[in-house]
Amino acid sequence: MNWHGKPYYSLDAWCKNTLHHKCYKIALNAHMTCPNRDGSIGSRGCIFCSAGGSGEFAVSTAGKPVAEQLSEGEKLLSEKVVLLKDRPCIIAYFQAYTNTYAPLEYLEQIFSQALSSPRVCGISIATRPDCLPQEVLSLLSRLKGVYPEKFIWVELGLQTIHDATARFIRRGYGLDCFEEAFCRLGDLDIPVIVHTILGLPGETRGQMLETVSYLDRLRPFGVKLQLLHVLRGTDLAQCYARGEFKVLEKAEYLELVADCLERLSPEIVIHRVTGDGPKDILAAPLWSMDKRSVLNGLHQTLQRRGSIQGCRSPKTGQIP
Ligand code: SF4
Incomplete structure (x- = not known):
């Protein structure tokens, strides 16, 4: 498998291997809500979730249709990178709130x-x-048939496998619910990307690695390793201000992500290894704003350890 120079199987490498070119994500806000905010399950949302429903990167929140958001996003992108003219290279990322929670x-x-x-x-x-x-699963399955040359992925926010943490962050569903959805998507051959958060209050390194090892056994298409961000205006920010927990230091995070990557099978695509928190409302940790330095630090950490993704995964790994 070609990882294009990285010590882990990044989304960028997957695009180059599978589609034979680079792709770019455009984050969309399709004006949804969330059952954890509209009162169906809860009204205060997950403890870390911002008012924008974790979708601050969406190009528009002003009620524009998806097609318009896409063309705006493409325009912004083309100011920074050279987009292929002759091939589809945009991944439309339905990011803000809960994107299957609508008629x-x-x-x-x-x-x-x-x-x-x-x-x-x-x-x-x-x-x-x-x-x-x-009915939503049937819709996704039908759309797969209508657009066979395109992919449809579903991203599930698991964050942790531990019940006590899930209760603390007010996730609002149990692990059994996640497992059922994961299996049903698998039955329809719809690739799943699982989100995890590293550094949740009260979780030990061992617990975080238990979540990662669980995912290694589950073998989703992709995993996102997200650093816990404390965003201003959230309940988490109040806990942080009261000194109820500490955020991870950069060196600690780099070692932890390396630990996680070592335990994830080489075929799992790593969609994120840092946080992508909105800088204007980020309260902590501020070191995470320098994404390049985090990525470089991760390379150096893995290099120093002489390790790569999957080297400690029981099925595929050979511990160096
Ligand atoms: S993180 Fe997602 S599930 Fe949780 S409240 Fe925000 S939008 Fe809802």
Whole structure:
């Protein structure tokens, strides 16, 4: 497997290996809400979630249609990078809030808008495992048939396998719910990307690695390793201000991500190894704003250890 010079199988490497070119994500805000915010499950959301529903990177929150957000995003992107003219190289990322929590007709409309764009190679839908009823799964399966040359991924925010932490962060569903959604998506051959958060209050290194080893056994298509960000205006920020927990130091985080990567099988695509928190409302840890330095630090850490992704995964690893 070609990892294109990285010590782990990044999304960038997957795109180059599978589609034979680089791809770029455009984050979208499809004007959803979330059952953990609208009162169905809870009204205060997950403890770390910002008012923007973890979707501050979406190009527009001003009620613009998905197609318009995509073309705006593409325009912004093309100011920074050279986009391929002749091939679809955009991943439409439905990021803000819970992107399967809306009437079916609306979901069909927004997903079709993105999939039908000649610039889009696939869509990635962030949602909760308790928001994937049969009719939504059937819709995704049908869209796969309508757009066979494009991909449809689902991103599930697991964050942790530990019940006590899940209760503390007010996740609002149990591990069994996640497992059921994961299996049903697998039955439909829809690749799943699982989000985890490193540094949640009260979790030990051992517990975080238990979550990662669980994912290694589960073998999702992809994993996101997200550093816990404390965002201003969240309940988590109040706990932090009261001194109830500490955020991870940079050196500690780098060692932890290396530990995680070593335990994840080499075939799992790593979609994120840092935090992508919005800088304007980030309260801590501020070192995470320098993403390049975090990525360079991770390379150096793995290099020093002489290790790569999967070297400690029981099925595939050979501990160096
Ligand atoms: S499920 Fe997602 S959008 Fe909903 S409160 Fe939690 S983090 Fe925010």
